[in-house]
Amino acid sequence: MSANKIHIFDTTLRDGEQVPGCKLNTTEKVELALKLEELGVDIIEAGFPISSPGDFNSVNEISKIITKASVCGLTRAVQKDIEVAAEALKYAKRPRIHTGIGTSDLHIKHKFNSNQEDILLRAIQCVKWAKNFVDDVEFYAEDAGRTDNVYLARVVEAVIKAGATVVNIPDTTGYCLPHQYGEKIAFLVNNVSNIDKAIISCHCHNDLGLATANSISGIINGARQIECTINGLGERAGNTSLEEVVMIIQQHKNLGFHSGVNAKLLNPMSLLVAETMRMPVQCNKAIVGSNAFSHSSGIHQDGFLKDALTYEIIDPVEVGAEASKIVLTARSGRSALAHRFHKLGYTFNRNDIDRLYQEFLLVADSKKEVMEEDLHELAKAHVAEVV
Ligand code: KIV
Ligand code: ZN
Helix, strand or coil, X not given: CCCCECEEEECCCCCHHHCCCCCCCHHHHXXXXXXXXXXXXXXXXXXXXXXCHHHHHHHHHHHHHCCCCEEEEECCCCHHHHHHHHHHCCCXXXXXXXXXXXXXXXXXXXXXXXXXXXXXXXXXXXXXXXXXXXXXXEEEEECHHHCCHHHHHHXXXXXXXXXXXXXXXXXXXXXXXXXXXXXXXXXXXXXXXXXXHCEEEEEEECCCCCHHHHHHHHHHCCCCEEEEEHHHCCCCCCECEHHHHHHHHHHCHHHCCECCCCHHHHHHHHHHXXXXXXXXXXXXXXXXXXCCCEECCHHHHHHHHHCHHHXXXXXXXXXXXXXXXXXXXXXXXXXXXXXXXXXXXXXXXXXXXXXXXHHHHHHHHHCCCECHHHHHHHHHHHHHHHC
16 A cells, blocks of 8 residues: 555544534435445544444444445443444444544543543553454544643554554644644654554544644644545534545645545535535535635636636536636626626627626626626617617
């Protein structure tokens, strides 16, 4: 396997599904899992089996039908959780148990009323327990973003020794700045003696809008797995958005990374998740928002119509989106107006467009967007006037 392959760990069906209103039933989860596999993700986190009988069933059904991707179930550092996850995953071709515990002082003191040494022991025990059931065990150090790096390195070294194949360094609260998160990953790379025996994973939340930037900083500093969700869904402000990291890796080839995701399926996948989870995508969302390939100001439209590269870094075809749109508003210019008339079958000369543009602005000032029917009206009135 190439050293620069970034493993895409999709957690739409687990962290994404934790969003209020996004709960999925087993049929919906199975349908999305099949599409995620087709998309090319490497790992599908299918759920948290002990959390409910329904989620156990979903993980179990997904395990039966997924053939290429690893199927992963989340647990706490609790024996019963791990046993239930192992049972839910028993039909999976590539089962992974994702177990872990909070490692920041805040979690250790206030959540567990414990101390660093006891938490270290529990971390080791949960990995060892999970190893009784599956080879592939991922350990998460919850709130690693706010965990002291020296202690984090001790925990990471110990869980790798216990058999963890992947070590997840979550910025659970979305607190880190990109350089801080990157330094944390670099610290682990440089200070954990057995780090070469495991893959480091980034799991970043978006509370400060930095989830994607932090994940990219993580891989630049040595991580090789990114945990992400379609449309950036997830607890509170969400998780790292899958479509963003995939396209950053693809657009910035000089970083030297690649993923197995078929970018042409990103927009259809985003639509399917939005519909199934009943969670619309914000229109200005990168890659998959409805405005991601729309141009509305005159300066941009003029440039775009001369050469799309002036205002677009991605061809919408590359990400399975509809063709770029020229939207007409009061900020639009003559070239955009002429272009839209042309598309409707009207051929007007420069003088016509100059006159039509004045009429157009009156309409545009009175509404948010000038629509096709408005253009027909304007064209008819103009033709009637000049004949
Ligand atoms: O945000 C987080 O820390 C998590 C862990 C359970 C991996 O979702
Ligand atoms: Zn999370």
